[in-house]
Amino acid sequence: MILNFIEKVQITADCFSFFFDSPGKVIFKAGQHMNFTLLHDNPDDRGINRYFTIASAPHEEQIMITTRIAREQSSTFKKALMSMEKGQEISALPPQGKFIIEDYSKSYVFFAGGIGITPFRSMLVDLDYTGKIKEMEIQVPETSCTDIFIVQIGKDAKKLALNLIADLTEKNYHVSCAVGKDTLSSQLTVANKVKARFAIIIGQRELLDKTVIIKNMTDTTQETIELADIESYLNEKLINES
Numbered sequence: 756m757i758l759n760f761i762e763k764v765q766i767t768a769d770c771f772s773f774f775f776d777s778p779g780k781v782i783f784k785a786g787q788h789m790n791f792t793l794l795h796d797n798p799d800d801r802g803i804n805r806y807f808t809i810a811s812a813p814h815e816e817q818i819m820i821t822t823r824i825a826r827e828q829s830s831t832f833k834k835a836l837m838s839m840e841k842g843q844e845i846s847a848l849p850p851q852g853k854f855i856i857e858d859y860s861k862s863y864v865f866f867a868g869g870i871g872i873t874p875f876r877s878m879l880v881d882l883d884y885t886g887k888i889k890e891m892e893i894q895v896p897e898t899s900c901t902d903i904f905i906v907q908i909g910k911d912a913k914k915l916a917l918n919l920i921a922d923l924t925e926k927n928y929h930v931s932c933a934v935g936k937d938t939l940s941s942q943l944t945v946a947n948k949v950k951a952r953f954a955i956i957i958g959q960r961e962l963l964d965k966t967v968i969i970k971n972m973t974d975t976t977q978e979t980i981e982l983a984d985i986e987s988y989l990n991e992k993l994i995n996e997s
Contacts, residue, residue, distance in 0.1 A: 770922040783850030785881035790848040795835035808873040812880040869925025876917040904951035908958040
């Protein structure tokens with residue numbers, strides 16, 4: 756099938772989401788992946804094909820993939836991906852894979868490292884949309900104190916939150932998020948329960964302004980910063996709080 760590139764969105768310093776549409780509806784199940792072929796000049800030995808998990812949920816209108824980009828150290832494929840212009844075509848095989856949820860009567864525990872959270876992003880957004888599983892929570896284990904708790908208000912904020920979790924976890928921050936809870940107060944209650952040091956709050960205004968609110972859970976002070984400055988801000992604050 757042929758997909759048309761729409762846009763790329765920088766989630767964090769080295770994490771990007773890429774959005775595509777198709778002339779027809781792409782049918783898939785949350786957790787599946789696709790094999791993409793991107794023709795480009797002078798491909799390196801890693802070739803012109805890549806498997807990417809579909810990070811979007813089945814009900815969402817566009818196909819989204821999310822990946823880390825190592826800039827100059829990236830493969831020629833990822834460099835070509837970064838250089839795509841609106842309307843440019845990329846080919847892909849139909850969605851495939853058995854890493855899906857079929858029995859909704861069971862409870863599930865997912866483990867992922869860094870960008871490996873992308874299939875869970877699709878699953879969690881899908882479950883939230885369909886309401887088939889009500890209680891969902893994301894935590895990083897093996898820590899007595901959570902560095903960061905991500906609070907998301909609204910479906911679009913939830914999408915950004917899941918991508919942010921993947922990136923911050925990859926960079927060894929201890930991150931938690933209560934995906935199944937919707938209100939600010941209920942999520943901050945969980946943040947206190949897991950002893951989070953800081954809460955990153957993302958709402959509709961923050962999405963529009965490309966900012967986040969960071970709340971110090973110890974002294975309850977908070978400030979608004981640019982989304983792109985999260986890592987440097989947290990590095991400074993966590994060192995000072997240590």
